[in-house]
Structure formats: structure tokens, C-alpha cells
Amino acid sequence: MAKPRGVIESIAPGSVGEELGLRPGDVLLSINGQPVRDVIDVQFYGAEEFLELVVEREGEEWLLEGERDYGDELGLSFVHPTFDVDIRRCANNCDFCFVKQNAPGMRKSLYVKDDDYRYSFLFGNFVTLTNLTADDWARLEEQRLSPLYVSVHATDLELRRRFLSRKAAPDVLDQLRRLAELNIEVHTQVVLVPGLNDGEHLSRTVRDLEGLRGRPVASVGVVPVGLTRHHPGRCRTYTSAESQALLDQVQPWRDANRNRWGSAFVYPSDEWYLVAGRDVPPARAYDGYPQVENGVGMVRRLLDEWQALKGRLPGKELRPATLACGTLIAPVLLAIVDE
Known part of the structure; x- marks a missing residue:
């Protein structure tokens, strides 16, 4: 089975991740020696003051080190929140399953x-x-x-x-x-x-x-x-x-x-x-x-x-609009429209 791969999609400007030198496309492999399986691991293991991140970049592994102040975020967004990409499947068979x-x-x-x-x-x-x-x-x-x-x-x-x-x-x-x-x-x-x-x-x-x-x-x-x-x-x-x-x-x-x-x-x-x-x-x-x-x-x-909002609406005539909704909520929305 292939190892989970946390592909970084973006790094927030001014974040700890940017200071560490992370780049979009880097694959985050571990934080402080702990392999990361998903964004939960990133949040959990990335909460330490001293950080050692191992990333894969262009086929090579890089070690990036740095510090973070309390409350500072790594600022990383990933292509997928769970690095094994797949989601856990349901093994139940509820008759009403949506x-x-x-x-x-x-x-x-x-x-x-x-x-x-x-x-x-x-x-x-x-x-x-x-x-x-x-x-x-x-x-x-x-x-x-x-x-x-x-x-x-x-x-x-x-x-x-x-x-x-x-x-x-x-x-x-x-x-x-x-x-x-x-x-x-x-x-x-x-x-x-x-x-x-x-x-x-x-x-x-x-x-x-x-x-x-x-x-x-x-x-x-x-x-x-x-x-x-x-x-x-x-x-x-x-x-x-x-x-x-x-x-x-x-x-x-x-x-x-x-x-x-x-x-x-x-x-x-x-x-x-x-x-x-x-x-x-x-x-x-x-x-x-x-x-x-x-x-x-x-x-x-x-x-x-x-x-709270209707009193702040502009007085000019509003343009026609179509609201697509379910049948149960329709009377509620119609009452709002009538007002």
C-alpha cells in the first residue's frame, strides 16, 4: 500500500510555513519525526515550538527547521485533507441511506x-x-x-x-x-x-x-x-x-x-x-x-x-429572481419574498 502523501497546495503569506521555505507542490512527509497522515496530524504535531519538517521536493527529501511562537499557524493548505486521498467507506447498509x-x-x-x-x-x-x-x-x-x-x-x-x-x-x-x-x-x-x-x-x-x-x-x-x-x-x-x-x-x-x-x-x-x-x-x-x-x-x-436584514434593503425596486428550493422550505421562502 502506498504511503499517504500530503501535497501542499498553498502557503499563507507571512505564516510559519512560508518562513520555513515550504513551496506549493512539496509533499510533507513528517513533523518532528512523526509521519503525517492527514491535516489532523499536521495540526497536532505542528503545534510544537521547535519544528523539523521533512518534505519531498522534485524527488529529493529536504529537512526544514524553524521555530513557531504560540498561536502562530503553519498556514498550509493541502490538495486533500486526508493524505491517503480515499475516505473511509461505510460498511453499513441502511435502507434509508441518502x-x-x-x-x-x-x-x-x-x-x-x-x-x-x-x-x-x-x-x-x-x-x-x-x-x-x-x-x-x-x-x-x-x-x-x-x-x-x-x-x-x-x-x-x-x-x-x-x-x-x-x-x-x-x-x-x-x-x-x-x-x-x-x-x-x-x-x-x-x-x-x-x-x-x-x-x-x-x-x-x-x-x-x-x-x-x-x-x-x-x-x-x-x-x-x-x-x-x-x-x-x-x-x-x-x-x-x-x-x-x-x-x-x-x-x-x-x-x-x-x-x-x-x-x-x-x-x-x-x-x-x-x-x-x-x-x-x-x-x-x-x-x-x-x-x-x-x-x-x-x-x-x-x-x-x-x-434583521430587511430594514436595511435598498428602497429601489428589486430585480426578479428565481429561488430553487425543496418543497418543505418553499412556504417559508415565499413568505419572505412576499414581505
């Missing part, structure tokens, strides 16, 4: 099922933790990569295995406890499928995750399954009445958590409110938006930003 619901005939990268804890740390991708190796756990212990974003779906082991179509999936509660021992914060999500992991199963999952609040679980996002016309399985989406029932089920937990801990901890995503025909909660209900990139509070943020 990758399997893509239309045919698009570029190959859109059909890659990823489940890579490195991308969870770097970009907030949700992962199932089902493919972690002993080396991965050793790295998590050494580098304490925090926060991570974990798709739990169900804490009942056998139910989760059926949900993921993975007979040997490890116990996610054991994994979360292990992450707690490493002081790694985790944001979790539960994607609900009608009749599979909702109802009492959801109650159990939330209770179990509440038992791990703060060590390591920081938040729980509750998200309805999303389907396209290319969905190959038998899943269905939630009705308006079911969405209302879900919101009614979750709200007492949120109220109790706020009384106990000062935050709701459990956050239904925006789809529930839109499908149920209910207004999204005010900003304070989202406790700083810990899962906004997961669609939890995104509509509220949009509405609040619009209220």
Missing part, C-alpha cells in the same frame, strides 16, 4: 458512502463508529479529537444492528462511554423511521443518552427519515399528524432537561415543525444552535436574519 437515493448518471463521488471519523472531527460529518479499528482508538486516545458527531439511531443493540443492517455492529453505548473516558465531546443524532425506532424505542434511546449527558454527549438531534423518488426500500416519511405527535412526545423531555440542566439537550430538526404545520421555536430554544448544520434551527436562524 447515497442510495441519488439519481443515476451523476459523478462517481456522489455515490461514495463515507463513514470516516476524521471527517467527523474536521467537518462535522455524522459517523456510526462501526468501523473503528484498534489503531483508530489509539489515535483518539493520543490526539483527543473533539468534538465528534455520531449517528446513534437506537441504543438497543439488536435494534441498531437491524437498523444498520450490520450484524456485528458494536454497542454504541459502550463506545460512547469509552469516548467519555477520553474526554471527547459527542453530538449525536437519531434518524427516525416510522414503526422502526420511534415511539418507545425513541424514549429508551433518549433516556440512555441523557444518562451520558456531558460525558460525552453534548446534544441529541432527532431527525425524520428523508426519502427521494429513487429510494429503493420500503421506508415511508412521517405524516403531519405523526410529526405533531413526535413534537408532543419530545417537548416534555426538553422542558425537564431545561429545568435540570439549563438546556433542552434534545432538539427536533426543522422538518418536524414544517411537516406538522407548526411555527419553529424562538432562537433561545436552540441553546446556541449546536446542530444547526444538521437542520436543527436553520429555519429559525434564517427568519431571524431576515428580520
